Amino acid sequence: MTICVPGIRAIALLALLLITAPLAAQTRASFDDHSMHEVSVAGTLRALGAIRGVDYKRAQPSATHSARSVYSNLFSSVEGSISGTVTFPVGIKESASILAVAADSDRDSYYMASTGSRGEYTIDGVTAGSYIVFAQAIGCDAEFYDNVPSAYEATYVTVRDGQVTEKIDFSLEETPVGTGAITGTVRSESGVAIAGAQIRATSVDGLTNVSWAYSDEFGDFELSGMFSGSYYVEASAEGFIGEVFENASSYSDATTVVVSEPDATSDIEFSLSPGAIITGRIVDVDGNPIVGVMVEASSGKRDSPDSTVTDPSPPVYNGSTDYSDEDGRYIIGGLEDGDYIVSASVWGPWVGITEWYDNATSFSDATLVRARINQTTSGIDFVLDVPSFDGVIRGVITDSSGAPIEGAYVGADAGKERGPGIQTGTITGADGTFVIEGLPDGEYMVNASAQSGWTMAMRWWRDAETPDDADVVSITDGVTNVASVDIRLPLVRGTSSISGTVTLGSGGVLAEATVGVIVTDPSDSTVVYGVNAYTDEQGRYTIPFLPAGSYMVYATHWMDDKMGTAWFDNAADASTATAIVLTDDEKRTGIDFSLEMKSYRGMISGRVTDDVTGAPIA
Template sequence: MDTTKEAARMNRSRRAPQQEIVQHRRRLRPVLAALAAALVAVGAPAASAATTTAWATWTPLTGEAGSFTATMTLAGQPALTADITSDSRAGQVGVISGASTWLSEGTPIGEKYGSSRDQPYLNLRPRADSATSPSTTTYTFAAPTPSSGWAFALGDIDADSVRISGVSAAGDPLTADDLGFQGGFNYCAPGTAGKPSCTGDPDDVPMWDPASLTLMGNASASDTSGSAAWFEPAVPIVSLTFEFTQRSGFPVYQTWFASMARDITGTVRDVNTGVLDGVDVSLTDSNGTVIATTTTSGGGQYSFPGYFATDGYEVTATPPPGKTGVVTTGAADLRTQDAVVDLTVRDKASLFGTVTTAGDGTPGVAVTASGPDGVLTTTTDGDGNYAFPLIGDGTYEITITVPEGTVAVSPTTRTETVSGDDLSGVDFELARLGSVAGAVTDDAGAPIGGVTLTVDGPGGALSVITGVDGRYLIDELPPGDYVISVVAPDGTAVEGPSSRKVTITASGEAVIDQDFVLVADDVTAPPDDPDGPGKGGSGNDPLPTTGADSTPLLAGGVIALICGGALLLFARRRAV
C-alpha cells in the first residue's frame, strides 16, 4: 500500500473517534425512535427471532515492538475472547476504528456478516521490513470456538504473504478444510456497494495455496489497495496463527473477525396439565458445557437469544417442584436458522409384572432390574405382583430368583425397553416340582429291599434303590411325562407290568402307590423217557441201565429231589 496514503488514513483514524460517536448517535436516533414506537404498540418486548451479525471488539494494542498484546472478543452468546500476542514491528500498528477503511456490504463477507464500517480491526506489520523477517501473531481462545457461525478476513495482502496455521480443539494441526477458505475479493474495487473511498482493481485478489496454507498477494508484488480474503473455520479451534511476510512495498495488513448469532426458543408443557411456568431450562453446547440457564414464563415460554450460529446445542428442563418426572431433551442447530425446541415434562415411566406358579401368584420372589441407573431390587407381593415405579426410560434386564421347590417354565431373565409410557406385563411363570413313590414286594406282600428302579423323563433317566422296607421315592421332578421301570434281581421275575407311566403337571403332584411285585423263577424236573428205563428208546432215560434193579434208586432219587426243592423254596422265602 502507498506510504503517503496509509499515513493520511492513519491521521484520519486519529481524528475519527469523536466524529464517529456523533455520527453513530445520529444514525441510532431513528432506529431508537422506531423501536420505542414498536414497544408502545405491543405493550411488551417481542422475543427476538432474527439472525444477528456483529464484528469483533478489541482492547488497545499494548507493549512494544516485538512484544505486543491485545484481546479480541467475538460477539455472540456466550462471548468468546482470544488473547493476542504479536512480534510485529512498531509503526502504524494498533486497533483502527474502521471509519476510513472497512469491508462493505458489497463484499462477499459483508453480504453475510454485514458492513464493518465504524467497526474496529487490527493493523500489524512484519517483524522487520524484509522478506526474511515475518511477524508471528497468535490468537489463543479462552474456549474452543464454534464449528461454524464466525469468520475472519485479512486485508491489504497485495505485495505480501500470510501463512495461516492453528490447532483444533482435538489438538490437531488445522488443515485447509478446517480453515474454510471462502475466496478472495478487493474491498476497494469500483462498483462495490458501500465501499470506502479507496480505489482497487477487482482482479487484484490474493491467491490461496491449500498445500502450504499460504495467502499470496498479486504476482507482481505490487503495493496496491483492497486485496483481501476471508475464511469460515469448520472445526472448533483453540489457537490461530498468522505469519506475515513482506515481499515488497510498505507492508501493513488488516485483520477482522465477525460472528453470526441466532435464537433458541420454545415452550415447556406437562403432558397432563399443559404449559408450565417457573421451570428451569438449561442450554448446553457441543462440548457438554452448560452455557446458559433461564426460567419459563408467560405460558411456559423460554428464550436463549443471540447464540453462535452453530450446531450441537441441547436444551434441557429441570422437573418443577412436586414433579418426580423427566423431560425431553431437545437438540438445537443454529447453522441455517433459529431453532424452536419444545420440551415435554412427564412422570417417569414405571415397569410392572407378575410371577405365577401353576397359574397362581407367587409371593416373596426376588426381582432385580439392571439398567442405566444400576441394579434395582424388589419382591413380589401376596398376589405375585411386583413394580419398579418411576424407573425411567432405558433398556433393562429383569431377573427373578427361582424359589426352592419350583422350576422356571419361562426364561428367568427378560430384556425390556422403557420408552415414555409405563411398561406392564413383564411376567414370569414357575412350576412346582413333583415326586413319584411306591414299593416293591413279593407275591405274599413281603417288602424286597435293594431293588433298582429307573425313572425316565424330560431331564433324562434317574435311578433309585428300594430301602429295607421295600419303598422308593424320587422327588424334585419338573413337569412332564415319566416312565418308571423296575429291574428284577437274578432269580426273580416281575409279576405284572414292569413299567408305569405317570405325568407331573405345573402343580407338582406327589404321585404315590407306583408299586411292583416280584416272584421267584419256576424250577422244572427233567422229563421221563417215554419208553421207560432201560428200553433203549430215545436215549433220554434218567438213569443208565446197569443190569441191577433200579427201582430203589429211583425211589430214593425222587424223594431227594422233592426234599431238595422244598428246602430251596424255604431258603429263598426265608431270605426274602
C-alpha cells in the first residue's frame, strides 16, 4: 500500500543509534491511536538525514493508497520503479513500509510504499538515480538492502527511467522485547492527577532502550516491554514544568530507576509544578486581534538586568509556545523561574514577520521578560504590522461528467513570479466551489486535484497537464482578471458506497478505526488497496464513490500496545474474506466489524492444574 505520511509525529532519537541498531527496540511506547510504525519510519528518516546532512522530504506529488501506484509522478513523463517482496517472521502478519531514500546528498526526496497481502510491493514514479532502500514493520527490526542492519552497509539500488528495478527483497526478523515494566503516577503539586502527561524512560547509557507512554485519566502510566537495566525516567505535561525522577531537573541530579525482568518497577511518582505563566495580546496596527500568531518564550543568556545580550545567537531552547486565539490572546505556562525572551511570529506564503518584546526587530535587542514560579506575568503585548492582501481567486471544480467535486484541493502557485514552492490553497465545498483569499498582486498558476477511490486526477488552469502549459491568472490592485477559474478534472467517480459500524469484541463502539477496501487491478491481477475511511465517535463509517465491482473489506485499529484486525465476514485474512459485490448506485449498509484487541508483542496463555487431582490452581 503506497501511502502518504499524514501528520507524522517524528521523534528525534540519537541519530547514529537509529541507523546502526534495531529501531523497534528503541521505540517501546504506549502510543495513542497513531501507530508506533509512523514514529519508527519518521525516526529512521530523521536519523538518516542527520547522518548525511539532508532533510528528507516526501517526493511530490504524493502517491495513491495502493500497493501498486495507479498513476505516476504528475510532473514527469517517465520515471522508474522499485519492486520486491517482504518476508515476515512466523506469527507476524503486518504491513511493512518500504522507503527509497535518495543516496546522493544533493537530493532530499524519498518515496514510500507498503506491502500488499502477500508481502509484495511496488514503488512507482521514482526519479532516476541511486537510492538507499529499507523496510520496517511493527515488531520487526529495520532492514536495509541487501540484508544489512544499517545505512552505512546498504547496497545502493539504481533506478533508471522507464524501467523496473526488481527483486529488491527483504526478510525481516522479529525484534526482541523486554518483559519488565515501569509504573507510576503523574500528579500536580496540589495532588490532582494529570492526564495525557508524556513519560519517557532512557537507559543510562543512552543506547539500549528508549520508551514512551502517556498517563491515563487517573495520572497512571505503564512503560512496558522494558529490558533489565537502569533508566532515567522523566515526565512532562502541557502547562507544567517537566521533571526527571526523582524531583530533578536534569539527568545529573536524577535518581535512576532499575528494571529487573520480568518484574515491574512500581511507585515511580511525579509531582509537577505549574511553573510561571506569561500572557499577552497580539493586535495589528489598527488594534484588531490577530489569530494564530505563534508566541514563543525562550531562555537566553544575559550578563546584567539592563537586557544586554552576551550571546546574540539564538539560545538553546528552554521554554514554551502558544498561539493567539480569536481575541489575539495567548497564555504560555509551565515555565521555570527566570528571564525569557518572548517573540511573536506570523508566517504565510506571502509574509514572514517576527517581532521580539518590546517592539524589537532582533533577538539581540529584545527586552527580557521576568517569570516567577506560581505567578503570572501579564501585559506582554505585541502590535504587528501585517500587510493586507485583497486578491481573490474563485471558481468551480467538476469531474468528467460535469458534477461538482467536494473536497478537491485547489492551489494558487506564484512560482513563475516568486520562485517555486510558494503556494496557498483551499478545499472545495459541497457544490464544488472554492475561494482563495488574501492574495497579493501578481500572476498565479491554479491547479486542482481530487481522488476517488484509488484513482486521482490533477489539472492546471486551463486544462493543462503540467504547470509549463498552464495559463496564468493575474491580480492587479486586488482585482482578478478571470471572474471564475473553473477546472474540469478527468476523474470518473463511482456512485456506490459501503457503510457500517466497528465495535470492540469486549463491547462498545470503536472511534477512529481504519476501514479499507481492497480490489484487484485488472491490468496485472495485483491486489491493491483502494481507499480507507475512519470511524466516527459512534463507530460508524462510510466509504463513498466506489465504482461497481467486487471488494474485500477490512477494519483495523491500534490501542496502546494492542491491535485488532478483521476481514468481512469474520475472516482472518484477505484470502478467506467474503467479497462484497456492488452494482452502480448501490448503497450497501451493515458491513460491520467486531475487533478483538491483542498485544502485538504476542501472548502465551494456558491453565495450571494440580498434578494429582487435575483441579485448577487459582
